[in-house]
Amino acid sequence: MDRLTDLHTALVILAAGLATYLTRIGGYLLVSRMARIPPRMETALNAVPAAVLTTLVAPAFYDGGLDVKIAMAVAVLVGLRWQGFALIAAGWGTAMVLRHLILA
Amino acid sequence: MHKTHFWQGARTGLVVGLSTAPFGLLFGAVAVDGGVSPLEATMMSGIIFAGASQLVGVKLFGTDVPAWLVVLSVFAVNFRHILYSAALTPHLDDKNLTSKAGIFFFLTDPQFAEAMKQVDRTGRLETGWYLGVAAIIYLLWVLSSALGAVFGSLIGDPVALGVDVLLPVYFLGLVLGFRRRPLFGLVVPVSAAASIIAMHVVGSPWHVSLGALAGIVTALIAHRPPPAAAEREVR
Structure with a gap:
């Protein structure tokens, strides 16, 4: 370990943290100005979790190899019944078995 | 803030935090591998607290990209949080500005997913519960990043260890949590x-x-x- 940090890097990290915080409070600043949330807006906001989180999953499935695709399919099936660790373990375990024992 | 709610939240946070710890380790290792010091890697996790954008930032640190472009890239990767904070706002009971300011600092992907699921389950969002979830996720994220930064060279090939599958599978689980909406x-x-x-x-x-x-x-x-x-x- 030759150095801890320098002022320039520390400032860039701080600025990046501030930019991130702006994204985390931005929606609040927009929505909290409204006295009422119209039903149409509520429908849009209700769609946010599925709409955003899906975009973090779908490209990985599409671009992933056969091992990743099968692992994610298994995770979906397990996830319909169990959540949390079970789902992650099923997906990860499937990928590991495929990688090291079957497709290797 | 209710103590019982805090500890209930902490229990939820523990499951999330242990699931995200491998990414913290990976981030720390990748950061140091890319020329970032262990202290800087830990600072990034503590100040930015957004894994995907931290990885992008680390990659850009290793190039001649100007500082403002690094910050803009981090902003672009984190842009989705604007939607999270918008969707969270109608469910915020807390009127205290300081606790609101804190609540939004901790608004990560899993934090948002857990908060929305809690709203679906119980119809409300307790500040204590939310901060309980957040505290454990934050602590484990910063800790795992620091460990990854210091001991990163001990981590083997991430693909052989299946680390690349963990993230999409993890987010897949978060998506499935909303299938009844x-x-x-x-x-x-x-x-x-x-x-x-x-x-x-x-x-x-x-x-x-x-x-x-x-x-x-x-x-x-x-x-x-x-x-x-x-x-x-x-x-």
Whole structure:
């Protein structure tokens, strides 16, 4: 370990943290100005979790190899019944078995 | 803030935090490998607290990219949080500005997903519960990043260890948590297709915002006004 940090890097990290915080409070600043949330807006906001989180999953499935695709399919099936660790373990375990024992 | 709620939240946070710890380790290792010092890697986790954007930042640190472009890239990768904070706002009971400011600092992907699931389950969002979830996730994220930064050279090939599968599978679980919400079966395929197309046509990280937008617009088009158009007040 030759150095801890320098002022320039520390400032860039701080600025990046501030930019991130702006994204985390931005929606609040927009929505909290409204006295009422119209039903149409509520429908849009209700769609946010599925709409955003899906975009973090779908490209990985599409671009992933056969091992990743099968692992994610298994995770979906397990996830319909169990959540949390079970789902992650099923997906990860499937990928590991495929990688090291079957497709290797 | 209610102590019982805090500890209930902490229990939820422990499951999330242990699931995200491998990514913290990986981030720390990748950061140091890319020339960032262990202290800087830990600072990034503590100050930015957004894994995907931290990895992008680390990659740019290793190049001649100017500082403002690093900050802009981090902002672009984190842009989705604007939607999270918008969706969270109607469920915030807390009027205290300081606790609101804190609540939004901790608004990560899993934090948002857990908070929305809690709203679906119980109809409300306790500040204590939320901060309990957040505290454990934050601590484990910073700790695992620091450990990864210091002991990163001990971690083997991430692909052989299956680390690359963990993240999509983890987010897949978060998506499935919302399958009982109205329009789920419509929004997910539209967002999935749009994000894949955007990934290949426009590139990352814009596939997230564009894919999300496609899903939200689809929900708006499919929207049917409820029989009694009861508008909800912002609290």
